[in-house]
Amino acid sequence: MIACGVRFDSETVLQLRRGIMKRGQVLSTLLSEVLAGKTPAAVAQLPGTPGMRPEEKLRMALDQVEARRKLIDADDDKFGRCDICGEDLGLPALGELPWADRCAAHAAQ
Numbered sequence: 562m563i564a565c566g567v568r569f570d571s572e573t574v575l576q577l578r579r580g581i582m583k584r585g586q587v588l589s590t591l592l593s594e595v596l597a598g599k600t601p602a603a604v605a606q607l608p609g610t611p612g613m614r615p616e617e618k619l620r621m622a623l624d625q626v627e628a629r630r631k632l633i634d635a636d637d638d639k640f641g642r643c644d645i646c647g648e649d650l651g652l653p654a655l656g657e658l659p660w661a662d663r664c665a666a667h668a669a670q
């Protein structure tokens with residue numbers, strides 16, 4: 562049974578995990594489009610450093626999604642917390658972006 566510590570009930574974890582998996586599929590599709598020579602508009606909204614190529618941004622986003630999936634599957638308390646300061650991101654924010662790994666204060670870094 563998947564349950565993420567004491568912070569989320571198992572149904573919530575399943576929903577969050579589903580959101581993470583869906584995000585991974587979206588990013589994979591975008592990556593294959595980029596590799597096919599297209600320029601999907603959604604890639605411009607992904608975080609990244611200036612000068613980063615679209616496929617690098619997508620691979621970074623995919624790595625993030627995969628890392629979060631591992632945390633949720635491992636029932637790790639780090640899931641749903643900021644990687645930098647450990648702040649609980651809260652269910653409303655995680656409902657929007659279940660793969661989030663930074664609080665608002667650290668999101669830009």
Ligand SMILES: [Zn+2]
Binds near residue numbers: 663664665
């Ligand atoms: Zn933080």
